[in-house]
Amino acid sequence: xxxxxxxxxxxxxxxxxxxxxxxxxxxxxxxxxxxxxxxxxxxxxxxxxxxxxxxxxxxxxxxxxxxxxxxxxxxxxxxxxxxxxxxxxxxxxxxxxxxxxxxxxxxxxx
Amino acid sequence: xxxxxxxxxxxxxxxxxxxxxxxxxxxxxxxxxxxxxxxxxxxxxxxxxxxxxxxxxxxxxxxxxxxxxxxxxxxxxxxxxxxxxxxxxxxxxxxxxxxxxxxxxxxxxxxxxxxxxxxxxxxxxxxxxxxxxxxxxxxxxxxxxxxxxxxxxxxxxxxxxxxxx
Numbered sequence: 001x002x003x004x005x006x007x008x009x010x011x012x013x014x015x016x017x018x019x020x021x022x023x024x025x026x027x028x029x030x031x032x033x034x035x036x037x038x039x040x041x042x043x044x045x046x047x048x049x050x051x052x053x054x055x056x057x058x059x060x061x062x063x064x065x066x067x068x069x070x071x072x073x074x075x076x077x078x079x080x081x082x083x084x085x086x087x088x089x090x091x092x093x094x095x096x097x098x099x100x101x102x103x104x105x106x107x108x109x110x
Numbered sequence: 111x112x113x114x115x116x117x118x119x120x121x122x123x124x125x126x127x128x129x130x131x132x133x134x135x136x137x138x139x140x141x142x143x144x145x146x147x148x149x150x151x152x153x154x155x156x157x158x159x160x161x162x163x164x165x166x167x168x169x170x171x172x173x174x175x176x177x178x179x180x181x182x183x184x185x186x187x188x189x190x191x192x193x194x195x196x197x198x199x200x201x202x203x204x205x206x207x208x209x210x211x212x213x214x215x216x217x218x219x220x221x222x223x224x225x226x227x228x229x230x231x232x233x234x235x236x237x238x239x240x241x242x243x244x245x246x247x248x249x250x251x252x253x254x255x256x257x258x259x260x261x262x263x264x265x266x267x268x269x270x271x272x273x274x275x
Contacts, residue, residue, distance in 0.1 A: 020145060022141070022144075022145055022176070023141045023144070023180065024145050053169075055169060055172040055176065055241075056173060056238070056240040056241040056244060057176065057238075057241075060237040060240070061237075063235050064237050066235070067235055067237075071232075082162070083161075086165060087169065090244060090248075091227060091240045091243065096235060
């Protein structure tokens with residue numbers, strides 16, 4: 001389980017390198033990512049571009065990590081592929097996360 | 111082989127039948143094997159089925175097969191018996207017809223009854239309970255029955271409205 005973590009002063013930029021977040025890896029994925037975000041106590045920008053498949057156990061892991069962050073710290077999901085975006089949309093969890101098209105989470109509306 | 115021999119073996123015209131791509135596999139219900147099977151399904155249909163439909167098929171099959179793995183029987187047998195799944199997917203004019211059977215535990219009724227999303231309480235978000243919602247949302251004509259020690263599920267994954275096929 002590998003995450004590429006970069007401290008960008010205002011937030012933590014984390015690149016997910018796993019291509020599938022599924023039942024086979026959901027638990028270690030959740031534990032590792034939670035450890036990273038808990039240690040840093042900063043808003044998190046998660047670069048999801050490499051992930052081309054996620055199932056409901058992967059979604060559960062993402063929600064668990066979101067819940068481990070205090071509500072005032074954002075968890076931004078960046079550059080999601082259509083396959084992954086579908087899971088968030090169908091379960092309405094797209095309203096819980098801040099979802100942006102750009103890989104670094106730059107808000108293109110600004 | 112000559113034309114005459116072709117006729118004798120019943121192989122006449124076989125190559126010309128416009129067959130539909132099909133996937134059939136018998137597998138152990140274990141997460142890494144489920145993952146490998148899903149990637150094989152994707153490869154099998156990549157040429158004939160659009161990305162959106164393939165994505166929906168992959169998600170439904172992942173939810174169903176991982177459920178079988180997760181709810182494997184917890185009897186006294188040591189080592190624990192791993193359920194065996196039979197999966198069959200066929201492309202047809204209306205989408206991808208799927209049949210899935212397994213010898214795992216029986217499905218609780220509420221799985222196949224109409225259901226809604228788990229309540230999204232802001233301070234206590236649900237971390238599970240999405241699987242069967244997704245399965246029901248993405249399938250058509252989902253039917254289930256259990257005979258003796260096996261579960262039988264059949265359903266259709268429709269093509270996208272944009273006719274991507």
